[in-house]
Amino acid sequence: MQKEKINLISKFKNANKNFKSNCITYGIILAAFLLIQILVSAGAVSNLIKGLLVPLCTYAILAVSLNLTVGILGELSLGHAGFMCVGAFAGAFFSKCMVGAIPSAIIRFPLAILIGAVCAGFFGFLIGIPVLRLKGDYLAIVTLAFGEIVKNIINCLYVGRDSKGFHFSMEDTASLGLEEGGEVIIKGAQGITGTPNDSTFTIGIVLLLITLFIVLNLIHSRDGRAIMAIRDNTIAAESVGIHITKYKLMAFSISAALAGVAGVLYAHNLSTLTALPKNFGYNQSIMILVFVVLGGIGNIRGSVISAVILTLLPELLRGLKDYRMLIYAVILIAMMLFNWSPKCRELREKYSFKQLLAKRKNKKEAA
Amino acid sequence: MALLEVQNLGISFGGLRAVDDFNLTIEKGCLYGLIGPNGAGKTTVFNLLTGVYKPNVGIIKLDGKDITGRKNIDINKAGIARTFQNIRLFKELSVLDNVKVGLHNRYHYNTLAGIFRLPKYRKVEAQMNAEAIELLKVFGLEEEKDFLASNLPYGKQRKLEIARALATNPKLLLLDEPAAGMNPNETQELMDTIRFVREKFNMTILLIEHDMKLVSGICEKLTVLNFGRVLCQGETAEVLQNPEVVKAYLGE
Numbered sequence: 122m123q124k125e126k127i128n129l130i131s132k133f134k135n136a137n138k139n140f141k142s143n144c145i146t147y148g149i150i151l152a153a154f155l156l157i158q159i160l161v162s163a164g165a166v167s168n169l170i171k172g173l174l175v176p177l178c179t180y181a182i183l184a185v186s187l188n189l190t191v192g193i194l195g196e197l198s199l200g201h202a203g204f205m206c207v208g209a210f211a212g213a214f215f216s217k218c219m220v221g222a223i224p225s226a227i228i229r230f231p232l233a234i235l236i237g238a239v240c241a242g243f244f245g246f247l248i249g250i251p252v253l254r255l256k257g258d259y260l261a262i263v264t265l266a267f268g269e270i271v272k273n274i275i276n277c278l279y280v281g282r283d284s285k286g287f288h289f290s291m292e293d294t295a296s297l298g299l300e301e302g303g304e305v306i307i308k309g310a311q312g313i314t315g316t317p318n319d320s321t322f323t324i325g326i327v328l329l330l331i332t333l334f335i336v337l338n339l340i341h342s343r344d345g346r347a348i349m350a351i352r353d354n355t356i357a358a359e360s361v362g363i364h365i366t367k368y369k370l371m372a373f374s375i376s377a378a379l380a381g382v383a384g385v386l387y388a389h390n391l392s393t394l395t396a397l398p399k400n401f402g403y404n405q406s407i408m409i410l411v412f413v414v415l416g417g418i419g420n421i422r423g424s425v426i427s428a429v430i431l432t433l434l435p436e437l438l439r440g441l442k443d444y445r446m447l448i449y450a451v452i453l454i455a456m457m458l459f460n461w462s463p464k465c466r467e468l469r470e471k472y473s474f475k476q477l478l479a480k481r482k483n484k485k486e487a488a
Numbered sequence: 489m490a491l492l493e494v495q496n497l498g499i500s501f502g503g504l505r506a507v508d509d510f511n512l513t514i515e516k517g518c519l520y521g522l523i524g525p526n527g528a529g530k531t532t533v534f535n536l537l538t539g540v541y542k543p544n545v546g547i548i549k550l551d552g553k554d555i556t557g558r559k560n561i562d563i564n565k566a567g568i569a570r571t572f573q574n575i576r577l578f579k580e581l582s583v584l585d586n587v588k589v590g591l592h593n594r595y596h597y598n599t600l601a602g603i604f605r606l607p608k609y610r611k612v613e614a615q616m617n618a619e620a621i622e623l624l625k626v627f628g629l630e631e632e633k634d635f636l637a638s639n640l641p642y643g644k645q646r647k648l649e650i651a652r653a654l655a656t657n658p659k660l661l662l663l664d665e666p667a668a669g670m671n672p673n674e675t676q677e678l679m680d681t682i683r684f685v686r687e688k689f690n691m692t693i694l695l696i697e698h699d700m701k702l703v704s705g706i707c708e709k710l711t712v713l714n715f716g717r718v719l720c721q722g723e724t725a726e727v728l729q730n731p732e733v734v735k736a737y738l739g740e
Contacts, residue, residue: 339602346585354576
């Protein structure tokens with residue numbers, strides 16, 4: 122038994138760097154999950170924080186998925202909240218329709234997630250086809266527009282159901298022409314009410330782990346290498362026979378699908394889902410981009426950590442009342458500087474944990 | 489039969505005839521040089537051969553197959569690989585991964601096998617690693633396999649680019665100024681490497697170069713370009729003594 126353990130440890134030490142780094146990422150999340158579960162059961166967590174647990178997972182998934190587009194594919198997308206919106210409404214729509222048919226949440230919710238992911242991924246694919254052939258900022262502009270369009274369309278979309286099937290309208294509830302006993306599912310600006318609250322913190326963490334698993338494993342596979350090669354040098358990638366459009370579309374669609382998953386998670390945490398500028402607008406997309414930039418472009422673990430910190434921060438600063446957003450901005454700037462200015466990076470490397478360990482080892486050897 | 493046959497190739501950019509009536513025949517296993525003054529159209533010829541530009545007129549045949557006007561990724565699959573004048577590596581990828589990107593079209597597993605780490609993934613990745621390390625050894629880069637490509641010294645970056653091109657298993661290798669920016673020692677080493685690559689992989693090589701020591705040292709045949717047209721073609725020693733070549737390029 123002891124020997125086996127040592128074997129495992131030495132195996133881990135010799136395993137390749139990527140594998141180790143991935144294990145550390147999963148480990149951090151599992152540890153955080155256990156810690157919070159213990160605190161919750163001990164009653165040491167306020168209701169405010171409890172309410173934030175599912176959104177934390179949502180934002181972490183969004184940040185990781187956007188990092189796939191921005192950091193790994195190297196294209197700027199400003200409409201990530203749009204894909205989240207598509208996923209949220211597709212998932213919520215499915216759940217609302219199926220509450221009667223599939224009463225068990227264990228079956229219904231995974232299906233809702235799948236449908237949300239597929240719908241968002243499909244939209245990502247559709248938008249990617251024309252835009253990813255172009256170079257430069259076109260993708261940023263088109264995704265920005267897409268996000269706004271999706272939000273506005275959903276705001277005036279009415280969908281109802283009666284014994285004859287589904288009815289669509291862009292005007293109001295009356296024009297749906299429902300029979301007696303028909304039910305309005307999406308009510309324009311009032312959105313979807315009464316979505317089953319299937320999201321829990323545990324499901325959120327599982328989805329976050331699945332997202333990380335997909336993204337990290339994709340990066341370190343044949344397809345991921347091709348995607349990163351395109352990011353680093355498109356002309357050279359073409360010269361070794363890599364199909365540029367195919368891999369750009371692949372990365373962009375997967376990124377959109379994962380945003381859809383986050384959307385479904387988000388939708389099933391609320392009793393009323395509406396497409397407001399606050400939750401699916403331009404600001405939300407920028408917020409997700411801030412998570413990615415702060416955590417490090419291309420750094421998946423960093424995305425998770427910065428999403429968590431930046432979601433918790435405004436809530437923790439609530440006590441400061443009017444100064445809250447001011448201090449939030451100052452902390453954001455300070456964190457950016459600490460993370461990315463060359464001088465700070467130098468300092469951090471000098472006093473990093475690894476260096477300290479190495480120094481201690483050297484001292485021991487000298488003695 | 490010749491490996492590469494180019495007939496009457498031409499391209500214009502606006503009013504400028506960048507390459508005109510260009511003919512070239514390269515036998516299998518030959519080490520062929522393309523020289524000429526700056527702006528003569530040498531790199532444009534490379535871009536035409538690799539499908540970056542589509543020619544206005546002319547035919548390009550590789551191994552008897554017409555590849556004129558095909559897309560660059562198809563031309564790479566057909567068997568032409570190249571390096572670039574200004575080094576184009578995948579800077580944020582490791583040295584090993586740079587070569588593995590070159591192996592991309594020769595080893596296959598699907599996306600799901602990659603994400604779920606199926607046995608196929610492990611098997612194919614192991615084969616890719618083995619072949620990539622084998623290639624890196626040829627260029628003396630196996631020690632640096634985990635370095636980021638951008639952290640390699642200049643001379644080694646050039647070598648890595650050649651290794652990446654060879655990873656696609658080409659029939660014809662195009663080298664665009666491989667010795668640019670190298671000191672005499674590095675150039676000497678590069679000449680040995682190019683010779684070695686030719687022997688080991690039985691490779692046909694077409695190279696653009698300004699370093700006449702390298703050109704006269706390793707090229708068996710030469711084509712001299714001037715103002716987009718062929719000035720002279722033939723055995724290296726003869727071409728270098730041609731009075732027109734001396735006048736246009738080498739200097740009297």
